[in-house]
Amino acid sequence: MSVRSILPLMLAGALGAVISQMVVNAQAPRAPASRATVPAVAAVPAAPAAAPALTPQAPAQPEHALPPFRPEDPPGRSLDANLFVQTSAEYRACCLQAYNLASLRLAAAVAQAAEPADRLAVVLDLDETVLDNGAFQSMMIRSKLAYDQRLWDLWEAEHWDKWELVPGAKAFILEARKAGVTVIYISNRNEKFREQTRRGLERLGIDVADEGHLKLASDTSNKTARRDAVDKDFRVVLHVGDNLRDFDEAFRSPAVAADADAAASAAAIRRRKEVVDEHADDWGNRWIILPNPIYGEWMKPLDRGLRDVDQLVPE
Numbered sequence: 001m002s003v004r005s006i007l008p009l010m011l012a013g014a015l016g017a018v019i020s021q022m023v024v025n026a027q028a029p030r031a032p033a034s035r036a037t038v039p040a041v042a043a044v045p046a047a048p049a050a051a052p053a054l055t056p057q058a059p060a061q062p063e064h065a066l067p068p069f070r071p072e073d074p075p076g077r078s079l080d081a082n083l084f085v086q087t088s089a090e091y092r093a094c095c096l097q098a099y100n101l102a103s104l105r106l107a108a109a110v111a112q113a114a115e116p117a118d119r120l121a122v123v124l125d126l127d128e129t130v131l132d133n134g135a136f137q138s139m140m141i142r143s144k145l146a147y148d149q150r151l152w153d154l155w156e157a158e159h160w161d162k163w164e165l166v167p168g169a170k171a172f173i174l175e176a177r178k179a180g181v182t183v184i185y186i187s188n189r190n191e192k193f194r195e196q197t198r199r200g201l202e203r204l205g206i207d208v209a210d211e212g213h214l215k216l217a218s219d220t221s222n223k224t225a226r227r228d229a230v231d232k233d234f235r236v237v238l239h240v241g242d243n244l245r246d247f248d249e250a251f252r253s254p255a256v257a258a259d260a261d262a263a264a265s266a267a268a269i270r271r272r273k274e275v276v277d278e279h280a281d282d283w284g285n286r287w288i289i290l291p292n293p294i295y296g297e298w299m300k301p302l303d304r305g306l307r308d309v310d311q312l313v314p315e
């Protein structure tokens with residue numbers, strides 16, 4: 001059975017025996033924290049290390065065989081984060097607060113600008129900044145699966161009718177456009193799903209005025225070149241995102257090996273906070289960040305040398 005044929009079943013809650021056969025060893029390595037790693041196919045995790053190794057006598061694995069999906073590890077790890085986003089009024093208030101502040105900064109920038117408004121731009125990320133992918137997250141939790149690039153690809157490609165809006169995003173975008181400011185999206189959604197991305201935004205009442213204003217990922221999740229391209233044509237007055245790398249690649253998590261010791265993990269976590277502090281004046285001014293407790297760059301140093309629970313502040 002193909003992944004393509006499985007996802008609708010999962011979204012319908014009818015997992016049954018199919019998925020349980022595909023889910024293997026709970027000790028398998030955790031999936032990448034990024035939600036939109038590219039290229040998609042290359043990002044599919046290799047078969048779990050604990051899976052039986054093929055011996056020289058064993059038949060070769062058919063090329064079309066798919067690596068199994070992996071269970072969330074530890075089970076239920078993302079449930080509270082998703083409940084916060086999906087059920088708490090506090091999450092909604094945080095988003096409205098962020099976009100209200102963005103509106104204030106935008107109005108001030110327009111009022112003070114010497115150039116025409118359309119030479120000004122606001123740059124927004126898409127996932128968990130404009131688009132709410134709660135249905136995808138719910139599907140994974142209900143099916144007890146860890147993130148898998150193949151599932152995300154199908155979400156991008158075929159389920160654009162299930163995307164929703166982050167609170168405040170649409171009002172801000174419409175406000176910027178009404179003011180004559182150019183709205184540009186820099187997203188790590190895959191370029192090959194451009195048409196679906198555009199269609200999904202339109203369904204939510206957000207028209208992409210110019211294809212060049214929708215900058216998707218072709219070969220890298222690093223947004224620097226795309227930000228630089230925008231800077232050539234516009235004066236960007238605001239960046240809005242949910243992941244620090246939406247603002248600057250300096251926030252990329254330091255590399256931490258899967259078998260790194262606890263000190264390396266702690267150093268990476270500490271370093272990320274230090275870089276945020278180095279830009280203390282930018283937050284709420286030229287950079288507006290939305291909460292995302294579910295996934296993102298922040299997760300990359302975790303699960304390295306320590307169990308998650310051991311990352312908590314000591315008693």
Ligand SMILES: [Mg+2]
Nearest residue numbers: 125127128242
């Ligand atoms: Mg995002």
